[in-house]
Amino acid sequence: xxxxxxxxxxxxxxxxxxxxxxxxxxxxxSSETADGGLVGTGxxxxxxxxxTVPVGAALSLTGGAASYGESQQKGLELxxxxxxxxxGVTYSLKVEDDGSDPRQAISxxxxxxxxxxxxxxxxxxxxTAFQAQPVAQEAGLPVLxxxxxxxxxxxxxxxxxxxxxTEGQVIPQTIGSAAEKLGLKKVVVMYxxxxxFTQSGYDVMAExxxxxxxxxxxxxxxxVKDTDFRSLLxxxxxxxxxxLVVSALIxxxxxxxxxxxxxxxxxxILGGNGFNNPQLMKDAGAAAEGVIVGAAWNSASDSPENTDxxxxxxxxFGSQPDQxxxxxxxxxxxxxxxxxxxxxxxxDDVRDGLTQVKDLATPLxxxxxxxxxxxxxxxxxxxxxxxxxAVLD
Numbered sequence: 001x002x003x004x005x006x007x008x009x010x011x012x013x014x015x016x017x018x019x020x021x022x023x024x025x026x027x028x029x030s031s032e033t034a035d036g037g038l039v040g041t042g043x044x045x046x047x048x049x050x051x052t053v054p055v056g057a058a059l060s061l062t063g064g065a066a067s068y069g070e071s072q073q074k075g076l077e078l079x080x081x082x083x084x085x086x087x088g089v090t091y092s093l094k095v096e097d098d099g100s101d102p103r104q105a106i107s108x109x110x111x112x113x114x115x116x117x118x119x120x121x122x123x124x125x126x127x128t129a130f131q132a133q134p135v136a137q138e139a140g141l142p143v144l145x146x147x148x149x150x151x152x153x154x155x156x157x158x159x160x161x162x163x164x165x166t167e168g169q170v171i172p173q174t175i176g177s178a179a180e181k182l183g184l185k186k187v188v189v190m191y192x193x194x195x196x197f198t199q200s201g202y203d204v205m206a207e208x209x210x211x212x213x214x215x216x217x218x219x220x221x222x223x224v225k226d227t228d229f230r231s232l233l234x235x236x237x238x239x240x241x242x243x244l245v246v247s248a249l250i251x252x253x254x255x256x257x258x259x260x261x262x263x264x265x266x267x268x269i270l271g272g273n274g275f276n277n278p279q280l281m282k283d284a285g286a287a288a289e290g291v292i293v294g295a296a297w298n299s300a301s302d303s304p305e306n307t308d309x310x311x312x313x314x315x316x317f318g319s320q321p322d323q324x325x326x327x328x329x330x331x332x333x334x335x336x337x338x339x340x341x342x343x344x345x346x347x348d349d350v351r352d353g354l355t356q357v358k359d360l361a362t363p364l365x366x367x368x369x370x371x372x373x374x375x376x377x378x379x380x381x382x383x384x385x386x387x388x389x390a391v392l393d
Contacts, residue, residue: 038118038345040089045340048088053345055093055335056112058132060124063100064224064251067279068147068324069124074317075328076121082312083336089345091336098123102131113139118345119338121331126150126197133160142351146331147324149273150200154373159347161354161373163331163364165296167201170379171272172208174294175245177381177392178270179212184243186215187270188236190256191247192224201247201272209245217241224249229256233263247272254283261287268292276323281387291384292392297323297364298380299389309363330362334369 040049057076060069073095080093094117098105105123109132112120119142123129126148136143137157145153145162149170154160178184187209191202209216217239220232233256236244246269248256253275260269268290275293299310299320309329313321321329337360338353339345357369365377382389 039349040343042088043340043343046088047340047343049090049339049343049345051345052090052092053339054115054117055091055332056108056117056120057093057095058098058105058108058112058120058122058124058128059095060100060128061095061097063098064249065100065124067250067277069097069100071277071322071324072122072124072146072328074313075321075325075330076332078309078313078316078325079329079332081316083332089336089339091332093332098128098132100125100128102128105129105132106135108132109135109141112136113141117141118347119144119335119350121146121328121335123148125195126153126200127195129153130156130196133157136160140347140351142347142354144331144335144354146327148197150196151203152200158373159351161369163334163367163369163375164327165375165377165379167204167273169376170294170296171201171204172211173379174270174292174381175205175208175212175214178243178268178292179214181392182243182268184212184214186217186239186241187243187245188217188239188241189219189245189247190229190232190236191219191221192226192249192252193221195224195249198224198247198249198272198274201274205245205247205272222252224252226252227255229259230263233260233265237263237265241267243268243270245270247274249274250277250279253277254280257284257291258287276382276389278320278322278389281384281389285387288384288387293382293384293389295323295380295382295389296377297326298378298382298391299323299326300391301363301365303361303363303365305361306363326363330364330367333362334360334367 037051059072096108105128121144129148133156137159143160147164149167192198270292276295281288341353341356342349360367368376370376381392383392
């Protein structure tokens, strides 16, 4: 049975109610939309909608991407709490586990498509998104991807949006900065070739390295499920590269980095977006020092939106957020902006509202949704120093 976590929010209350298990897509009441109750009056801050706007989320709470999904759930819960403390619009949030599995995600999306959900956030992985999003597109159900960075995500239809920067927006800046600051001339590239996210990351890496005039001595591939990289790393070490450039999920990144240092590979390791997780420093320890990662969020940003987010997250969960939490938190803020733009939770109106997001102040920075339905905002290049991400100077 698929694990389902439902979060219900009542008007004027910020408490979250987490429910148990279900094998169906959801239980949002369709009566709220039957009489047009999701269409309100006013707009923006003056918008008032009498009915609760139902939002769904498909997150990887189990499976290989569970660490990402758990962070996303926390970001959504925090944003929901804050939005429901405001006047005018109340949201309910139902979070379902996609199991890091495309087949399970398809079932989740089918449930949301049939139960009057206004918009779906997720799924966590690009590989899963490619399989599940067509269900929403066919149903006219808006989707906001919050961590899908592979090329082609929003090309699946005009109801598909995302607030996560693509690998094509982040990786070239990462490689450019590293090449300039570290004087990179020759590298070995490694990537898992059986996952859409990591494959897309590799494609961008290869192009960016070529653009920077950096020689690729060898390209080594592995499976997304692999955890022993010693033979590949030994082969890489024999090439005497200036750095390793790796596209992998965090579950592979941790043992890869650890084993590289154990084998005496002291050269810098440049990671794609999958490396951008505090779990890297927690589990790899000192081996993570010097790892360079491109990111869509600067945790050190001193903008009011980010400092408030950091403080609220720390108070709520007793830990600092990662990029996945920040993108999820921002995602629900974007949804609220879209709903209030037309003062409606009806699907077509929410979709139209998403196209109107421009220069929205968020923890990620000033976010604009462009004509391709992708987010635009500043990226950042980070390096692990003293067990934390710091901006690469």
